[in-house]
Amino acid sequence: MDKKKELIIEGAIKRFIHYGINKTTMNEIADDLSVSKPSLYYYFPDKGSLIQGVINKVFDDYYDLLSKEKPENCLEDKLAGIIDIRHRFFQKYYMMHLSFGSSDASFNTEELKKLLILKKKKDIEYYGVLLQKAMDLGEIEAGDSLNLAELYLQSLSGITFICIMHGNKELMPTKKELKLLHEKQQQLSKIFIKGLKN
């Protein structure tokens, strides 16, 4: 039953958000849902596939939110809005380390790595389309939209990493650090897009 799978995924997410993927056991997820562990294994062959389900759900939610954004007229505002959305996701799912090179070994299986690479590729393509549209409208200079999208995203995740590394090495960055990170992202995004104009 697909409804049950959803329930399990949501239960897993709750634990993952709080304690991270590695520190969450299948037993804990099962107990939260008041079922036995073999029940989980009835719906998911192993922990990896449950994590896959979680990742897919999170990214589905992300694209769902993106699609609901009110359509801004200029690229800067569009990207600024996306940064806000991404920032909320970053905070919410921080413990899952979906964003940057996982410090602990959360995603050691080939399958999970592949899935994340796929999600990243999709992300680049999404931004590529945005840039291409802006190019077609003459808003920014024509160029290799996909390549630029990758550079843009790598710049932002790079600066994210730098900010996180720089801060205290506690589990979670402080509110202050998160705010600073967000500002830096917006600032860089603005400069970057301005740098693409004629």
Add this chain to the structure above:
Amino acid sequence: MDKKKELIIEGAIKRFIHYGINKTTMNEIADDLSVSKPSLYYYFPDKGSLIQGVINKVFDDYYDLLSKEKPENCLEDKLAGIIDIRHRFFQKYYMMHLSFGSSDASFNTEELKKLLILKKKKDIEYYGVLLQKAMDLGEIEAGDSLNLAELYLQSLSGITFICIMHGNKELMPTKKELKLLHEKQQQLSKIFIKGLKN
């Protein structure tokens, strides 16, 4: 004698470049120089201070090379030249992990961390001056030059980190990866500076 200290530092650098700081022992450095270990400790009270000497030497060489750059007229070309220099240093001293959040625990002492933070600050100030000059000349829009310098540097080291993480997780990135990294840095730098113009 200062001459002897220099010799020891150079010997240490040779080992560090090849095997990294952690995998280099004081005995090995001493043997390379055909002296005994206590000789080293006569000139440097501990390994940490020797590493400090090495770091200072490397950064002195870096600023030495920077000062010898032929003075370009526009900011883009100036920064492009610096990226080339930095890239050579990055390759040469890669095993020392001077650039990014050390994967292994090379710099665990407070003193070394402080020294590197100081070097980073100096670096930001160096770029700050460059940007300020360009602002005074009206080459780029007026603004907080230090803040922009930090953002610029963080963008570049961020993208460096992303590229290194993305590649194979061998000790050294391949020539191909290094070339791609260099190109990305140049591309980002160009866009960034263009984004600062009026």
Add this chain to the structure above:
DNA sequence: TTTTGACCTTAATAATAAAAAAGTCAGAAG
């Protein structure tokens, strides 16, 4: 003043044992 062999102390590594979590299965419940 500089250097060293011999020595001591601390930190990293390897080996092992103990604990915890992943994963399985025969059979029960609906």
Add this chain to the structure above:
DNA sequence: CTTCTGACTTTTTTATTATTAAGGTCAAAA
């Protein structure tokens, strides 16, 4: 027939210990 479970096995982590290697010292020599 689909869904679920208690009891079990296997694998992975974690903690403990032993061992080695590296950092660091000192009295004495060059």
